[in-house]
Amino acid sequence: MRPLPELAPETLTLASVLYALGDPLRLxxxxxxxxxxxxxxxxxxxxxxxxxxxxxxxxxxxxxxIRMAADxxxxxxxxxxxxxxxxxxxLLDTVLRLSADEPMGAAVP
Amino acid sequence: MRPLPELAPETLTLASVLYALGDPLRLxxxxxxxxxxxxxxxxxxxxxxxxxxxxxxxxxxxxxxIRMAADxxxxxxxxxxxxxxxxxxxLLDTVLRLSADEPMGAAVP
DNA sequence: GAGAATAGTTCGTTAGTCCCGGACTATCGA
DNA sequence: TCGATAGTCCGGGACTAACGAACTATTCTC
Numbered sequence: 001m002r003p004l005p006e007l008a009p010e011t012l013t014l015a016s017v018l019y020a021l022g023d024p025l026r027l028x029x030x031x032x033x034x035x036x037x038x039x040x041x042x043x044x045x046x047x048x049x050x051x052x053x054x055x056x057x058x059x060x061x062x063x064x065x066i067r068m069a070a071d072x073x074x075x076x077x078x079x080x081x082x083x084x085x086x087x088x089x090x091l092l093d094t095v096l097r098l099s100a101d102e103p104m105g106a107a108v109p
Numbered sequence: 110m111r112p113l114p115e116l117a118p119e120t121l122t123l124a125s126v127l128y129a130l131g132d133p134l135r136l137x138x139x140x141x142x143x144x145x146x147x148x149x150x151x152x153x154x155x156x157x158x159x160x161x162x163x164x165x166x167x168x169x170x171x172x173x174x175i176r177m178a179a180d181x182x183x184x185x186x187x188x189x190x191x192x193x194x195x196x197x198x199x200l201l202d203t204v205l206r207l208s209a210d211e212p213m214g215a216a217v218p
Numbered sequence: 219g220a221g222a223a224t225a226g227t228t229c230g231t232t233a234g235t236c237c238c239g240g241a242c243t244a245t246c247g248a
Numbered sequence: 249t250c251g252a253t254a255g256t257c258c259g260g261g262a263c264t265a266a267c268g269a270a271c272t273a274t275t276c277t278c
Contacts, residue, residue: 013211015131016131018128019128021131022129023124042226050225051266051267052267054227055265072273073224074226089207090199090207094200095200098197151254158238158239159254159255160239160256161236166255167256179244179255181246182255183253
């Protein structure tokens, strides 16, 4: 399971993390990976083209929100929860808590 | 001082608020209006064209982050702190707290 | 092993968005 | 009334996002 390159926590900026989280689909992806660490790229029930998903995962990765590792044919995905907590204490928890009862979160097709 | 139209709190979405906050300049504007409620549109020390500022304030307004009111030649601006706190408890506080010690925040030209 | 199937990426096109200069509107002061 | 000031509107050029099609890499089946 070879890890893919990622940003050092010091280089993350608050604005880029907020930007990455500021999209309904990406918020849903983050919610899912929080609930299912190690999930693969293709979430069930989302009617979104693969190439679009790749792009959204890339934005989350480049903002430092998630980590990916190649595992055979798959990419496994995790939140970088600890590093985010160290760099931006309370942010991820707050967003996950709030997105949990966002009606839109579940309504993403 | 005639208030300008704004969104009802119920219609705000977490993603659009995060998106509005997910830009270094807008984050700086939010920081400033938090420190100086009732400020006008043109902040000192920012070398940004007026039309660009108008656009960023509009995005913050349409996301429900700020309120504007016409006051003669000026627009006065406030955070919608209470409404945001009711709708998204803890979010604004967390972002303001984190942006306070973001090196980038102060470095916006 | 050959060949099909699967997970994901890359590329190119199209559509939409952002930035910013310049023109415009509204208000205030002289 | 005239000029100055605060902010908005508009249009074009640069940039970005979405998505289908082609591609790569790995696994499964025979």
